[in-house]
Amino acid sequence: MTPHPTAINFTDRFEAPWHRASFDRFLNQRLPELLAERLPLAGYTAHQSEGDTCHVTVEIAINSHTLVLDYPDLPQPNEQGTFRIEDQPHIVVPFASQEELDKAEVKCVGERLYDYIAARLGKAPADIAWDESTARAFLPLDTWFAQFLQGAAQWLDTTNWHARYTHLRRILVVNDFYGKEEHEGMDAGLSRSLRAGSARVIAPGQMGRVDPFETPEGAYIGHIFTIAVGAEIRDGKIIITDARPEAGLGQNALMVPFLEHGDANRLLMGINMMRQGLVSPTAEPAWVQTGHEPRDAGADFWCGRNLLTAFVAWGEGCVEDGLILSESCAQHLNYPYPAEPGDKLANRHGLMGVVSQILPDDQMPHLADGTPVEIAYSFAGIHARMSFSLVREAVMGRIAHAEGQPAVVPPFHAPSAEEMRARLVSAGLPETGMERLRAGKDGAEMPYPSSVGWVYWYRLAHLARRKLQVIGAAQTGEIEARPYPVPPTNEASQGLSELEIAILRQVGALQIAREALTVRSVRWQGGDSASPYFCALARRLTAAGLVLDLKEDGLSVRFQSPEGEALQLARPLPHPWLREQFIERVGPPPAEIGPVARQAYAALVQVNDRLVRWLVAQTSTVHSTYLDNLMAQLETRFAAYLEALLPPDALKVYERQAFNGRAVIAPGVGLHLDQVGLPDEIIQGLFSDRAAREGVAPDDLLANSWVIIHRAPSAAPTALVAFHPLRAAGPAIRLHPLACTWLNADFDGDQVSVHLPLSQDAQAEAGQRLSVAGHLKRDPALVESLTPPLEGVWGLAYRSLTPEGRREIAEILQMPESGVAAPFPVTGMAAALRALLEREGSEVAMQAAQALAQMGYAACRASGASLSPFPVSQVPLPPQPEGDERETWESYVETCSEAVLSGRDYANPNLGPQLLAAAVRPRSRRSLPFLLVPFNPMNDAEGNLVILRHALAEGRTARELFTTVAGARPGLARLIFEYERILQEPTAPDAGALSLLARARRARRPGIVFARAAASGEIDPLTDVETRLLVGLV
């Protein structure tokens, strides 16, 4: 293999010296300059201790003497750049002024603290009678330091070495921080730039300065970065200190072996996940390293274990990213307790999955020499995710294991296929990197050889057991006291919002919606006739001088001066929601609403008090600008208060729910399609109350009950699906794999919430409307998405190559054998299920869908199918064109793609399984060519056309990889922004409804709708379904 020229000069120290340098400059230079500008400074000293504090003394000149102000314990960062606050390390992340990081001005902690103080420190008038108290009020350095850190310091992520290191080298782009108050903080600055559309997610000036991969996979994409190992912040700029391509990576990316064989988006995920690796005392160094690992990084650097991994789909537990572990493997991953179903494992390439099953070693696939495999990970997703680097790592891990020492694979210097084959041979291993595995200790040898080797896996800190939440009767201890115990409002309770209520209304599950808005709300008070939503709305309106009258036959609203504790206005004012109406008193904000309204009320009280005092002191009626100003201010503050009292969001539904739980999902092996497996804790929480009242065991209630599984975001009615609960071992919710598409879920750490409808009516509704059968009845087309996951589809395609297989499929689908194509595409399965549903009904179609999936999983499991580490096209590819013409290369790429996809030798372990997948499933067809064919030419971050000559299997050059990052990021960002937009999009569930409440809910100023209704004497007849639900009427 190519020896690595020079390792990055990386030491074990935290290489982020800019924090401390910036603070020191602030303390010793810029702060005294500022003080001298703003007050009569007579002296200044700053003494920095070895520890976490510094001591500042400020002397103020007063005539002939000086006043000494002592600030003995101001916080300061240590040499690493961290502050110790309440005994926890904290960091202040530097801000960059723009995405073009070569031009950006960077403000580190010292500059940010300077801005904070400069914005608050006044200019002292000349004739101040200084004394200690006055001076401390004027210059509360200690308070300012504390407040600044409270707002700006982040708790240092100490999850592991990667997290800590990355956090120390993080930088945040805040496009327009100049002229803005520091205390607005990053969220305000960022959301402003996102709103303004000024966000650019990649820019040429970032190359070499920040890691191209490491940026959040959320709204902050393209705004949070990690300084590359070959760059640093110096004097307010990010400068490049090492221009080699690998030095343009962050430390985490530098530790991904075979980086050049991976996909940009997946690498982004893999690198972000490194920071979440669970630190374990039983961790070991990887057998495949890059040579850039810090030599002395400390105990929490390595988080994982080298685990013998076979890329095979080992049954139903191996679908949609589910992982199967051997018992020995779970024992290796034993901190803080052995791995269990629902725990999430990841590798350095960005592929991850939750543990679905832990099998005895004997039941795992075995190598030819009798060694049981430790992890089975489906081959099916790897080429779709383009994470080919994972397969290469496995093979290299096998070589390293055989050679008895770690292999070193530096970025952009990975060994070629030929080199690896040679090393496999010399290590006495199969040259193909694959071998025929046995299906269990005593099982048969499988027909396809499989890729197998050592992959470095680690457990993520999000352990399934810690994600498990439940809130039900057991938490309240009030079973006797109320018909529906009200648990305390807490974070564990799941909320239902507009979207879910809209779905429940749409599918006609009104009893469930009603329960969600009344008895299952944690705000529900047993005696209320109206919903908590209505009561809260009424309280707000009461403060504004409007009373809602809810009667069985109508909802009306009238003006009424608030009683009790209310503010008597100095003068009657026109009501901001209806100018003709004058108002004399206004109520304080209801206790439950936030500080914005409280502050607006306080500001109103303040000016009102002043006006009262002025009017008391007045005798004449001469025109007074002063009075005019006070009156104008009173009106402004009154209007501002009312707006704060009833913003449009106040009418949005969000009810925290009781009788629900939440957990990570894992594939449910052997479930029926209308079943879900629930952990003990959730069963107990949801059912113990009713079980106690009925004097039965909770399990006796399960078979006849429905629970509703909810997966956010609720983009479609199938975000809510009802299942019969079963008790399942472990802390994960066991979801039927066929339900994944409906719930938009997969098994890479996704969580769902589970809700228990309480009344008999609501239970019946869950079964009729929200069960799988219920959804199918409402929308028969949904049956087409009950085709199996990729592994099942592949298995069926494989079986369909034989007449016996086609006969079996035809029997399941009750169709003529001639209708089963060889290979049988997923679209054919969908059509057959649809026809079956229409002919025989949902129960038969559901049975068929399950039988089909089981047949597919079994076939896939028995085949040994995998992905070759050294794939080549079965059909020879034409030579690469000369020159750098975009069109020529695009034609070449197209020609090659067609050539690769024209391969038909499905039995050939070289690409056969992938070609079979591509033949039956459009998405696999799209992604397969990328393994062997270059990408179309792309523009790099600077806009230059780059010809991407190398396919994934060949490995890209640094330039090519960076270009694909530049090409991939805007697309990823669009997806993310689109997702965020959908989540935030205001939902007007019943856009046409004319009821009072519906109109107010759509209004920008809902108060006006209510006020005008009061003036006109409108009575809403309460015929609108949504209104009736919201106010809590049956």
Place this chain on the structure above:
Amino acid sequence: MTIECTPSDTILAERIRARDEAAFELLYVRYEAALTRHAAAIVREETVAQDLVQETFLRVWTRVDQWNGLGSFKSWLYQIATHLAFNHLRSLRRHPHQSLLGEEERPADEWSEAAELFAPNWLVDTTTLGPDAAYEQSEAQSRLRRVIAGLPAEKQEVFHLVHEMELSIRDTASRLGIPEGTVKSRLHYAEKGFNAAWQNQIHESEE
């Protein structure tokens, strides 16, 4: 030829002392903007500065008697603004929930603590309170009114005059036509009764 001279600050001050609102108007128009800049330079927040200046002018009108006529009226004006600005800065340092009335503001006489808390507005100086404290104060004042309503009538009157109308004991005495000593004793008993009633209110509000 005579020119209607713009009156000097001193003349304005004298007229204001004589309750001439036109003079106050002139003073306000003359100094409002400059005082706002002055206050903003100290407190560095425009809206706070506007509030402080309004409060400054209110005090000019209600306490013009306190101007000793020695220095310039303008500098007295600026002193009030400066004083209020520093009060505001002090209030920012205090945790708004710890005390409704800063130590600097606490009257040094024999008033009971409860009465102190609900001293007249000019003593409490709501501009120096953070929004939360001002809110709490407004709540507390409405509780206070309920307590006062429960006192015997003559004590209510004294309490009301002294504490709410901001009258001195002498003014109270003359207004009610009773000796100052009687005002003091009624006030004493009013406060005593008030304290007991107040304690009850506090307990109720905490439950």
